[in-house]
Amino acid sequence: MKKHLYKAIAFCVMALAVTSCSSSDSSNGTPSDPNQDLINKLSGGSSRTWYWAAGETGHIGYGENSANNGINYYGNIDQAAPFEFANNPQTGCLYDNTLTFDLQNGQLRLTVNNSGSTLFNGGYVVSHGGTGTTDSCLPYTATGPKAVTLGDSDSYVTQSGVAGRTTGKALTIADGGFMGYFAGQSTYEILSLTNTRMTVRAVIGNDPSKAVYHTFTTTQPTPPASENFTNLVWSEEFNTPGAPDPTKWSYNTGAGGWGNNEQQYYTNSAENVVVADGKLVITAKKQTLNGSPYTSARLVSDGKFNFKYGRAVIRAKLPVGGGTWPAIWMLGQNYATAAWPSCGEIDIMEHVGNQQNRIFGTLHYPGHSGGNANGGSQVIPNVSSEFHEYSVIWNTDVIKIFADNTLIHSVANDPSLPFDHNFFFILNVAMGGNFGGNIDPNFTQSSMEIDYIRVYQ
Structure with a gap:
């Protein structure tokens, strides 16, 4: 696979709490946090588990991270075919991952259950005990839960101002956390998010000219018989x-x-x-x-x-x-x-x-x-x-x-x-x-x- 990127993202963060920079509106009882809708969709209001949308083309994608508005919002270089990584010991561990967002005392958290193995981007395989430069599953225990903060995105996609390509928000996972595929990045721009489907974009940590795309769903996909x-x-x-x-x-x-x-x-x-x-x-x-x-x-x-x-x-x-x-x-x-x-x-x-x-x-x-x-x-x-x-x-x-x-x-x-x-x-x-x-x-x-x-x- 390829390496990927992303531009710096600015956040308005308060320690161990998901907040925004806006004041509350107590006159009508609406939430003071403009991120509350995202928090509710991620966590379902208490706890929600997400799976790789393995049945979709492009559930992992790779593309250029650049100011080119025509290509910088999707995996223009490569998009995984449905269940592309299945039945392959070198990559199949990806689909064993589940991501659970939950709320604990007002703090949004993420727990990744990876069954002891993680798919590493080829640029990080050697540094984590593997060999070669091809994406590979390596032994790795993803500890958690990890605190998650939300803020405004400053990516090229957000800067383009093209409607419908991004929510304009990004999430950062504390303590080096990541969303199931290790690419040296803990910050993910939320391109789209509903109660059942999520697509995020992140810059590869060691190659800021490329971006990686992940799509998740709340329904665990089943491979074709x-x-x-x-x-x-x-x-x-x-x-x-x-x-x-x-x-x-x-x-x-x-x-x-x-x-x-x-x-x-x-x-x-x-x-x-x-x-x-x-x-x-x-x-x-x-x-x-x-x-x-x-x-x-x-x-x-x-x-x-x-x-x-x-x-x-x-x-x-x-x-x-x-x-x-x-x-x-x-x-x-x-x-x-x-x-x-x-x-x-x-x-x-x-x-x-x-x-x-x-x-x-x-x-x-x-x-x-x-x-x-x-x-x-x-x-x-x-x-x-x-x-x-x-x-x-x-x-x-x-x-x-x-x-x-x-x-x-x-x-x-x-x-x-x-x-x-x-x-x-x-x-x-x-x-x-x-x-x-x-x-x-x-x-x-x-x-x-x-x-x-x-x-x-």
């Missing part, structure tokens, strides 16, 4: 030595660049594809065949196995060498009548030897294909020396691609995209091409090994 794929419906364990199982796999063979100026000739030879020692082995070799300088293999489950929605998990070890381009991906089974990219393509794993250890997860569809595809990447150590699990969670609402427990990319799914029909698997190792790049002249051969493929629904 299709998020919990646990029923194994198909698997390939590669336990029978020899050629791949013909009831599950066939071959794409030949040369022609495969649409990407690739250099290999695909064969069905055991030199290029074989099942041995409980693994499928696809080997790219420096070997001239029919005018192509390299040979390799490409297996497809086209017409033998396909599925719509589920969780696919593939355990694999990848080849090494400049120019190698292994891929584990899926193509719409309707490709014969809906020509690519209209049929849709889900790249669960791509790796190129010229960017060793960087794993790519990508979707191709009309308007987003080829070099303009919708994808992301993460560095995963030792992908060519160790086995890792590459997986996709795919349902009506979202497509999420993982390497082990690291989210590589997530895209909100909807009926306008071609991901509502059956897809089949493709396993291959290409050489060179538009994405594979220059081939190391010293390359002789290297293999992708796949231990298993499992599909759950």
Whole structure:
């Protein structure tokens, strides 16, 4: 995830009490505190619990903190898809958080129950005992309750004066408190607040050029049933030595660049594809065949196995060498009548030897294909020396691609995209091409090994 910001916010605060700078109006009995309506909505008048609005797009968002009125009031850089952080040990702790605002002797307080784990912004992971720069769940006990004070906001959003974008108020949590996602910030501008829904904005503590957005609700959201794929419906364990199982796999063979100026000739030879020692082995070799300088293999489950929605998990070890381009991906089974990219393509794993250890997860569809595809990447150590699990969670609402427990990319799914029909698997190792790049002249051969493929629904 990204880091985020915010400008200084001025408050009119009295110690251990939520107050304003206005005098009371005793003539008509109205509250003297102009923040009283906010206090009542936050606390429900006594105590109110809030949950992450995980079912909404943008329940966490990231955007620029600047004077640009056109973009500074929402997550213009990134918005989380519904339940994007679920089913991922690296980020899933976020949804275990609850926030309870209560009133105690006139003092507004906040208690965060995080079950002992907090999602830390990538810029703070190392300083709190983790590694890397990716948002991560780390052990952390959020103590409470903590006093909360309310005051006027002086953010860029407030300064813009555009109606409906902010309440113009902000809350500050005492003693370094925060609202469930640690970003080095204790002050949050309240953009909108009702009795059941709240959106706040805060500047990332170590990057004042960016802002983070949180949306909460008083009703705990429930993940779609299709998020919990646990029923194994198909698997390939590669336990029978020899050629791949013909009831599950066939071959794409030949040369022609495969649409990407690739250099290999695909064969069905055991030199290029074989099942041995409980693994499928696809080997790219420096070997001239029919005018192509390299040979390799490409297996497809086209017409033998396909599925719509589920969780696919593939355990694999990848080849090494400049120019190698292994891929584990899926193509719409309707490709014969809906020509690519209209049929849709889900790249669960791509790796190129010229960017060793960087794993790519990508979707191709009309308007987003080829070099303009919708994808992301993460560095995963030792992908060519160790086995890792590459997986996709795919349902009506979202497509999420993982390497082990690291989210590589997530895209909100909807009926306008071609991901509502059956897809089949493709396993291959290409050489060179538009994405594979220059081939190391010293390359002789290297293999992708796949231990298993499992599909759950």
